[in-house]
Amino acid sequence: MKATNKPRPNIRVKLPAIGTVALEVLELPSLSLPPGGVGPSQTVSVYISESYESILTVVSEATLAEDGKLDFKQLVNKYGFDVKQYDVVTEDGYILTLFHVPGTLDPVLLFHGIADSSDTFVIRGNTSLIITLAKLGYNLWIGNSRGNLYGRRHVSLNPDTDKKFWDYSFHEVGYYDLAATIDFVCDKTEQDSISVIAHSQGTTAGFVLASTRTEYNEKIKVFIALAPIAFFNHLSPVLFRLFKQVQPSVSFLSQWGMKKFCETMAQLRI
Incomplete structure (x- = not known):
């Protein structure tokens, strides 16, 4: 109407x-x-x-609340901790932002879920996982996957004009992004292995990495999987009902563009 x-x-x-x-x-x-x-x-x-x-x-x-207007570094600073920023370059050319909140204890890598970013671990302020672990003294490294707010760079592809930039799935996130991030942290901390805390699709990336590049099992000391996603067997009826409910949204995304949807979700921290 x-x-x-x-x-x-x-x-x-x-x-x-x-x-x-x-x-x-x-x-x-x-x-x-x-x-x-x-x-x-x-x-x-x-x-x-x-x-x-x-x-x-x-x-x-x-x-939007006050914290919603701040980026990762500003949020961590607001809640009392210093943060450093690095670039991690994957084997297939994606440039990912990696944040470091220094601490005296063992290094811990945090890796976010789908349509998310490193912000997810700090947006709860003093009760967030990053601030809680930082207060305990852990040496924190917070990664980002390709395509999100902190992962829109590539050595040769432009995310605004090259569709190939967006041609990936959770497989590449695990095989390339998580692998490169772990290597970077191990090198910087001079450790043979580190602990990893992953959420949702971040856990899927971990399972992909551990099963396809088995040498990384030696580089992960402890893998803590929050809301893990590993198997999709026997989900057809559920997926069918879900599709019927979101069909208008799916039609809209096909017109508007999945790339633009992913960009907006990253900006809104959804």
């Missing part, structure tokens, strides 16, 4: 990890409203097709 000059109800758009915020209906070019319309106090689900970027901007500005 297109917007008209008739009185419009308040439309509230809910996005993951951002919350619900009211938006002016007349700013939205395409809405899917229930048959018969809605009352002024009702909340409806909205499918936005053309102005998704502007919606994200409005929602972000309306709900």
